[in-house]
Amino acid sequence: MLRFILRRLLQMVLAFFGTTLIVYALMFAGQGDPIQALAGERPVTAAQRAYLTEKYHLDATGVGGFFYRYLNYLGGLLRGDLGQSLTGRQIGDILAAAWPVTVKLAVIAMAVTILVGVTAGVIAGIRRAGVFDHATLVLTLLVLGIPTIVLAPLAQYFLGVRWPIFPPTAGAQPSLWALLLPGIVLGSLSLATALRLTRTSVSENLRADYVRTARSKGLVRRRIVGVHVLRNSLIPVVTFLGVELGNLMSGAIITEGVFNIPGVGFNLFRGIRTEDGPLVVGIVSVLVVVYLLSNLVVDVLYAVLDPRIRYE
Amino acid sequence: MRVRRLAAWTALPLAVTLGLAACGTGGGSGGASDPDAAVRIEIAEPQHLVPTNTNETSGSQVLSALFSPLVDYDEANKPHEVAADSITSSDNKAWTIKLKPGYTFHNGEKVTADNYLDAWNYGAYAPNGQNSSYFFEKIAGYDDLQGEKPKAKTLSGLKKVDDLTFTVTLTEPYVDFKTMLGYTAFYPLPEAAFSAPGVLAEGYEQAPIGQGPFKMKGNWQHDAKVEVEKYDAFPGQQPKVGGVEFRIYQQPTAAYADVLSDNLDVIKTIPTENLSTAATDLGDRFQQSPASSLQVLAFPTFQKEFSKPEVRKAISMAIDRDEITKSIFKDSQQPARSFVSPVVAGYRENTIGAAGSFDPAKAKAMYEAAGGPKKIELSYNGDGGHKDWIDATCNQLKANLGVECVGTAEPKFADLLTKLKQKQSVGLFRMGWVMDYPSMENYLGPLYSTNGSSNYYGYSNPEFDKLLAEGARAATQDEAVKKYQAAEDLLAQDMPVIPLRFGQNNFGHSTKVKNVHVDLFDRVDLLKIERA
Secondary structure: OHHHHHHHHHHHHHHHHHHHHHHHHHHHHHOOOHHHHHHOOOOOOHHHHHHHHHHOOOOOOHHHHHHHHHHHHHHHHHOOOOOEOOOOOEHHHHHHHHHHHHHHHHHHHHHHHHHHHHHHHHHHHHOOOOHHHHHHHHHHHHHHHOOHHHHHHHHHHHHHHHOOOOOOOOOOOOOHHHHHHHHHHHHHHHHHHHHHHHHHHHHHHOOOHHHHHHHHHOOOHHHHHHHHHHHHHHHHHHHHHHHHHHHHHHOOHHHHHHOOOOOHHHHHHHHHHOOOHHHHHHHHHHHHHHHHHHHHHHHHHHHHHOOOOOOO | OHHHHHHHHHHHHHHHHHHHHHHHOOOOOOOOOOOOOEEEEEEOOOOOOOHHHOOOHHHHHHHHHHOOOOEEEOOOOOEEEOOEEEEEEOOOOEEEEEEOOOOEOOOOOEOOHHHHHHHHHHHHOHHHOOOOHHHHOOEOOHHHHOOOOOOOOOOOOEEEEEOOEEEEEEOOOOOOHHHHOOOHHHOOOOHHHEEEOOEEOOOHHHOOOOOOOEEEOOOOEOOOEEEEEEOOOOOOOOOOOOEEEEEEOOOHHHHHHHHHOOOOOEEOOOOHHHHHHHHHHHHHHEEEEEEEEEEEEEOOOOOHHHOOHHHHHHHHHOOOHHHHHHHOOOOOOEEOOOOOOOOOOOOOOOOOHHHHOOOHHHHHHHHHHHOOOOEEEEEEEOOOOOHHHHHHHHHHHHHHHOOEEEEEEEOOHHHHHHHHHOOOOOOEEEEEEOOOOOOHHHHHHHHHOOOOOOOOOOOOOHHHHHHHHHHHHOOOHHHHHHHHHHHHHHHHHHOOEEEEEEEEEEEEEOOOEEOOOEOOOOOEOOOOOEEO
């Protein structure tokens, strides 16, 4: 097990550098005129252009220019310096300010998903074809059908403005209460998926041979469902949740925008809009690490949930 | 049994809610009706907070709290002295600026002429890479500060006379120089802003020290807020609020939701998607005021098919401006039929004459007689919400001129400019202009003179250039305006661009404030705003 984890960690280092290379190349290839993009529609003076070009080596173009700039970036990265954004802020500082709030949001969304989604999924799976099952099916279908870009402003308008239960926006140092609504909105999509996955998995396992054996042994129903069925049913759900954790952190662009939460998604959006290569690469690289870590946790959890799975 | 179970189910969420609410009190706003409490104003994340490096509205809104300008503009948009005692010149070339005594920086330093000279020299020195350095280009010696290794470090046209007086010599007489001085770039900087002569101290930008009615309260909290509080030693007009919290939003829709629920006091620009409901949502708290922006459709006059003024005029005549401003912009902008905005002295209505009146029949006859192209392309930047009106304009051109018309979106305005600089064919393209200071010249020089910084249409008219130069050298502002108007008449003959719409500030405020004014520079007037 330990060897497995170590091997995966080593692979992660390689994957990390691979991603920075790819993302850097993509940003480099897609770059038009970042100086003008920063200025918007205002004219840029020659002096300002010369200053920024020199500072960020924007005149280094072509394949040689790419490797010059990428190696420069990598060198900084190894020294722990993520570089500067085009407005002169340290990207390290931007990320340090953005991550905590995004992690908080993702944890809330995750908690909502697990608490509501898995619980309701188990209930729906046990009482298959009952009223609860049908109700959740319709509800989840509805949630899955509404994209976040519609759901978030609707939730904000009805639960924040019309009936002011929640504050309409969260801001930079949000209280847990202010993050709850964005968390629910963010989590609702994965909630619906998690619920359906759990339901199917549970209802399938309920008909499995080992359940019949357990029942004929005379085990109480609670133990059959709570220990045997649930544990086996969680494997696909855990896989999904592990991937979803990464999604929740990177995919919060819309939610963070609507609720004005200056997190990672918010900065990623700005970075892309202003063609801020180093900022985008910095954020995406950290996101990759998050994905890899959460996948590792999922793999380890497999072994915990199902003793038949072993890593050597 | 059942009842008890039900009670448990209702109690649980309630307990969670209360627990969360209790956690939340730290972050929430006070909200009491304390007259000295800070008002909360929406901005976007400023790019910079150094006067000579700030040329976008969010940064200049914050700086307008921290600094007091040399001149401000009255109702008629003429300049009057604020931090300056007098600004005089006999020949419009050598200007003498006397400062009012009694002004101090927030760290206690006295404001002297040196503070202005240091700040302006810093701004003009090319290696400092300041965004607004071009504001100093009219001052003598500017050229020596340009290039990678400039010959000089200070502008030869700036001379200190005594502690409160300095002179500014321009390379050419310029009648509107006093008007320029109201811009953000001309604020002074304290000695504390520099770590060595000509070197800005690291971290100054995080908590700028100014000489204005408000001082910083803590540091600039990136992506979150900038807080300022009243500076009691300010000798000028004192504000009516105890402080301001500039809250940073990335999306205006989020700010709008906050204003609706009194979580934010002022939103400066109500997002387009909310404009149709703003009047019912906010009632008389939804307000409009003139803004300086001008939206145009520009012609690449260097292309043969658009080289004839008749073609350009015919296209202008085939566009129903009133209809588009009404149905698409919900009257949040005004139809434009002049090249300069109504907010500057010298503005005349309808300077483009017949080309501005919607007349499909005449337009078509004229277009065909002049041999206009069969296919028209309208290019725009796809990130600015321009698609609707471009499509509407295209439909009008199709119907009224019988031509093919397509709208082409470029991802960003920068991409459009790149193509234009390479003289690639983009067809007609949209442009917007926001003035730097209220002068007719600012709407003409940069946009249409042969070497203008934003002349992307290849328009060049020696007569126009001559009139502009004469205007700048005129002895009085009235004479200058006459020259500028003559120059504008030339534009009306040539129509290098089609003026379409003048901008307006569409702003709203919460029930907690009153007396909200948004000025020509899209800034909330911080001296007038009050708690309700």
